[in-house]
Amino acid sequence: MQEIRAEIFSKSVRNLWNNWDIRVFLLCSLLVQILLIFFASLRKRMAYKLLILFTWSLYLLADWVAAFALGLLANSQGDESDCPGGNAKPDVKIMASSAGSKHNIVKSTDNNILAFWAPFLLLHLGGPDTITAFAMEDNELWLRHLLGVTFEVGAAGYVFLLSLPKNRLLVPTLLMFVAGIIKYAERTYSLYLASMDGFRESMLEKPDPGPNYAKLMEEYQSKKESGVPAQIEISPEPEAHEVELQREELDEVSMVRKAHHFFNTFKGLIVELMFNFRDRAESRNAFLQWSPFGAFRVVEYELEFIYEVLFTKAALVHNSFGYVLRAICSGSIMAAFLFFFFTNKHGFLSVDIIISYTLLGGAIALDFVAFIMVMLSDWSVIKVTIPFLGNIISEIITKVPPRDRWSVSITQYNLINFCIPDHEKYLGRIADRPTFAGKFCEAFYIQKFLDKLKCKMMSGLLEELQYTYHVPVSKELKNFIFDELKKKTEIMKEPKAARSLCSCRGSWALEQKGYFSQFGNNVEVEFDESLLRWHIATTLCYYTVNDISKNSLIDKDSKVEESNESVPTLAAVHRQLSMFISDYMMYLLIMQPSMMSSSAVIGKIRFRDTCAEAKNFFLRRPFKRWNPNLATALCGSSQNVEKEREKERWRACADLLSVNTEAKPIDVKGDRSKSVLFDACILAKKLKDEVPIGQRWTLIGEVWVEMLSYAAGRCSGIAHAQRLSKGGELLTFVWFLMAHLGLGEQYRIEAGHARAKLIVGK
Structure with a gap:
């Protein structure tokens, strides 16, 4: 078998691969991250099979390449651990073939640089903000991903420990570990939040036992036994009255804010939660006042929020805790770059220094792109509440192309x-x-x-x-669908009648x-x-x-x-x-x-x-x-x-x-x-x-x-x-429009609590 392998792959080729495999996989991992951060966001706006297939390939390849490179790093450290302090002699060049070969293959023999590369792979395993899951099934595997975090962090820690105690890159390595662990943990937690259990739990309100029936009846029974005339008077909770409908034209900023308001309620449609009569009345009154364009546009923004919660890190990134984590992560990467820049790199191979700067530069660039995407996202329109200035910023954000949040086809x-x-x-x-x-x-x-x-x-x-x-999807098609749904909800005002119509x-x-x-x-x-x-x-x-x-x-x-x-x-x-x-x-x-x-x-x-x-x-x-x-x-x-x-x-x-x-x-x-x-x-x-x-x-x-x-x-x-x-489906837009117009099957709570009072006579 050895002879056969030698015939297929010569010794020079095998030496070339053995000495460059880690470097190649590190750069490939960075390349996949760069492609993924840009192409992942396109899939929600383009319903092209080839694009989806390409994104799926990148998604799978990103984890595989990073995990494989981390394994190569751990294996490489073990081969050279016999050197004092875990550091092998630097500047060693190994000939790839016989003495007459023209190819000199450089091999990094310093564990310090290998330990410095390990946390970059954790950073890559954390993935870009634009994609945490390719499909809904990926969210359900958050527990498996959590187990993977333990092993991957352990492997990176193993590479780091073998570089001690004489690690000249100790500080930048630790800083990159902080950034890598944060990014990896962000992805795992985002997967949990987007899983059906996590998604449903985040929307469930506190249990509602209703009015204290037993206490009321005990008081009533006590009055009755003592001969005091008493009766229970029932006054139902006031119903949600319909408002006078007037045509309302919304600008883009108002559409985003209206969409976010309804998103907080109607995202429960995904996990089939029930809604009450007040939710129905508020949504129905609003959508009946809007034009077909405004109604479709609000739903478009609403579905954009749902997409980002289910398939990206938006649920974690766009809150105070997420902002703090992002500041720590970005600061750690910048500090690591500065420490590495001013560290004495004598003894490191030139090619390894170049790769290290490439990894640092790539991390900074990806972090900057992620920051720009966060700033220009629809979530920023919601977060910016500064009077006057906030409206100007929001208008700028909504005008940044592309305007469509789905394929519109x-x-x-x-x-x-x-x-x-x-x-x-x-x-x-x-x-x-x-x-x-x-x-x-x-x-x-x-x-x-x-x-x-x-x-x-x-x-x-x-x-x-x-x-x-x-x-x-033409303007005429949107108008036709919306007008037909609107006609039904105007005729069938009661929830029961609307359900039968559905x-x-x-x-x-x-x-x-x-x-x-x-x-x-x-x-x-x-x-x-x-x-x-x-x-x-x-x-x-x-x-x-x-x-x-x-x-x-x-x-x-x-x-x-x-x-x-x-x-x-x-x-x-x-x-x-x-x-x-x-x-x-x-x-x-x-x-x-x-x-x-x-x-x-x-x-x-x-x-x-x-x-x-x-x-x-x-x-x-x-x-x-x-x-x-x-x-x-x-x-x-x-x-x-x-x-x-x-x-x-x-x-x-x-x-x-x-x-x-x-x-x-x-x-x-x-x-x-x-x-x-x-x-x-x-x-x-x-x-x-x-x-x-x-x-x-x-x-x-x-x-x-x-x-x-x-x-x-x-x-x-x-x-x-x-x-x-x-790319989205028109069917989903119709589903949300039906729910907003009160035509859905999910309106099961048709009245609030009855208000019971114990009236005691004289």
């Missing part, structure tokens, strides 16, 4: 588009993919390779990359429009089946009418007949918004089943069966395909490519609607297959035949908003919180 996934057969030509298949990542996977047959390996998890990820894309998933909208008798059966089925039916029906209706704001997409040579219907201008907006929500809900059902937990399994089965039937149908009815060139295939955003895609969707939808559906699909096929393809076709035909074009898209849009709010209320708080670190 929704992911689109369309079943019909997915089921249209792949282009028979190589360039056509590449052009069909809407994103660059999808084109890359198709160009190199990565999806087919993984399918042959039966790697389901990676295959599913690549499918998402190939068939999904993002569209911005269980509707399209029926209320149909009843309000007078179409429940015609379409009610399509919303009373299981939610995933209803979602699939309305998704396909929405797609079929979308691609078989003309939008007067666009030119016709159907070419004259096509066999597909152009519809005579034209969408009025107002309904055209609802038409586009309905399609956005429809494709977004399909993405959640298929690609994010954890957010649709009640329908995850059976929904996947129905989707697969429906896709299988659709693909079989399209294979039997081939239609003319376009032939792109190389430039067109690679340029996925070109208008020509999109126009050709639209033509294919028109043809596919027209073919589906041309099928005779007089007989019910279940009567013909039975119920073994869970496909809902032609049930959706029947729904689409009824919508086109029985609902005028001007009302059709308003009706479909309101049904989709109701489904969106239903799914938001049924998704667990933890699932909502998970997505905050991956």
Whole structure:
């Protein structure tokens, strides 16, 4: 085995590695920290899979590299402990190969410098302020992390002890130990605070036993036995009255402060706490006065606070104790730099001195960047309360880019588009993919390779990359959603009525429009089946009418007949918004089943069966395909490519609607297959035949908003919180807006304590 190893790795290579491994890993650890502090904060604003994957890799690599380097340091100290005082002879150079080799490999033989490097690794293990946990599950491992602190600090202490008693870098080493231990402890405590137990405990109030019932009844019984006339008079606690609502426009600073105020109460949504009638009244009265932009913006800031509490060190850093710790840590690093600068470094290798200055400079730079981020964070707007000057500082902070606290986009996934057969030509298949990542996977047959390996998890990820894309959340979409929720809360003022309304998933909208008798059966089925039916029906209706704001997409040579219907201008907006929500809900059902937990399994089965039937149908009815060139295939955003895609969707939808559906699909096929393809076709035909074009898209849009709010209320708080670190989801915004407007299921305390008095007669 030794001979084989020698053949693979020569002695010079092994000597090179043995003498440079510690230095390389130290610098790699610093590099990972630099990348992590900048890229970690991007993941909350960008919903890109590759960015999330890169951040996840850095997060795992940071701990591994630092811990491994610390082990190398401990092992290196042990090899040289035979020297007096634990210090080996300095300035020793070891030849990497034979006497004729041209490579001289320097090897630090002074334990002082190794001991000085050890606390830097503790500093790196503490991580940057911008990320403590990559996912919610990491917070639950805080106890394991606490155990890791013990071992890592012990290993660093072991390296330090072996450098005694003649350690010339004793003071700067101790100062760096203080900074490293503080940073490592900060991360561990932040993980605990963000764990579900710690998060819940931080919000629970003192136990409320209520009025002293036993004492009151004892006094009442005593008066009664003594013959004194007495009675108990009950006066209920005054209810929270609604205030006169007036439109209120908020500036950015006011939005941040309002968001922080509601954050202190409604962060309990994550751990499914109950709220009382006073919380509901205060929040509802405030949000009803704001514009859709103001309401969404306040929720955006609110979710930003929740993200920072769950995934960063914000809960610890942004308080008096945190400021003291940060001052001690920063002061220790600066003092260590000064002590090292003025220490006699005679005998240390030049390369080790350079690395030491690099580590010190990196620590100071990272600490300075963290300080700037703290100063420019939304928390500073809350902390700065100095009159006049505080408002000026707060306005400056809120204007520092980037202004968006989430991706402001929704992911689109369309079943019909997915089921249209792949282009028979190589360039056509590449052009069909809407994103660059999808084109890359198709160009190199990565999806087919993984399918042959039966790697389901990676295959599913690549499918998402190939068939999904993002569209911005427009002002019109925000207005439409908020207006629909606002309309419901104005009608259903009582909590019980609001809770019953939250269980509707399209029926209320149909009843309000007078179409429940015609379409009610399509919303009373299981939610995933209803979602699939309305998704396909929405797609079929979308691609078989003309939008007067666009030119016709159907070419004259096509066999597909152009519809005579034209969408009025107002309904055209609802038409586009309905399609956005429809494709977004399909993405959640298929690609994010954890957010649709009640329908995850059976929904996947129905989707697969429906896709299988659709693909079989399209294979039997081939239609003319376009032939792109190389430039067109690679340029996925070109208008020509999109126009050709639209033509294919028109043809596919027209073919589906041309099928005779007089007989019910279940009567013909039975119920073994869970496909809902032609049930959706029947729904689409009824919508086109029985609902005028001007009302059709308003009706479909309101049904989709109701489904969106239903799914938001049924998704667990933890699932909502998970997505905050991956660009955020519109579904989470809808959930918080519902809660703020009093439409949530969590308002269980509908009255306060009754005020009982013992009235004694004369």
